[in-house]
Amino acid sequence: MTEVAQTRPFATATDSGTGALQTFVTAGPSTIVADVSAAQGGLDLGPDPHELVAAGLAACTTMTLRLYANRKNWEVSGLHVEVFSHYDADKTPPERFERVISLEGNLNEEQRERLFEIAEKCPIHKLLTAGARVVTTVADQD
Template sequence: MTDAVHTRPFATADDSGHGGLQTFVTAGPSTIVADVSVAQGGLDLGPDPHELVCAGLAACTSMTVRLYANRKGWNIAAMHVEVFHHADPDQTPHDRFERVITIEGDLNDEQIERLFEIAEKCPIHKLLTAGARVVTTVGGN
């Protein structure tokens, strides 16, 4: 197998133990509660899994654009990235992510256009559009 072996997982999810759907998600040094809405059987105490994917795309987009602008010495005063998830059952693939990027700063039209092109190169954007393999191992006692 040629896949890299990691000594520490990128993320973990542990059932809260309260009998609901609340899950403690640890990614890097942070732990948050993930949940689903009350209508879906949760308590709406945190983002649902689709919202977490949207958050990853929004964060990666912002970081990618910021890194590029910094490297070029371009002035971004503020940036805001919104990501929406839609399920289109009559389309393939069914899932669609819509991203809205707002950039403020001393930038000309060509620089703004280039930053939108760079957003397309965000690693999470590329992962979502290219697809990925998920390999699952089930453990237990």
């Protein structure tokens, strides 16, 4: 199977030009400011890159659970996913995400357990646990 180049990037990041670390990140139709804390040299004007990864995991988990619950016609009135990032220097890999899932609705224990199993099938969860290849090229200068 050959790889097909995308005509539009999934995400772009452009330095704000202000001299600090603020970066304009565009993904899909939205643009946000990414930054780091003042202690790290930024102005804390937006999520840092680790927070963006955690947000992707939280969003994907929520969407995966909603799709499954809807397909099964289960009464899920609310889904809430929190993701915490931890760095354990003595572990391999040292980065650890902790995901806390809250489910609301008329669900029995079997349905709740199934939804927790389905959370493991979230594409971003699978990406983070399996790893991905990153290929870097340098664009031609104008």
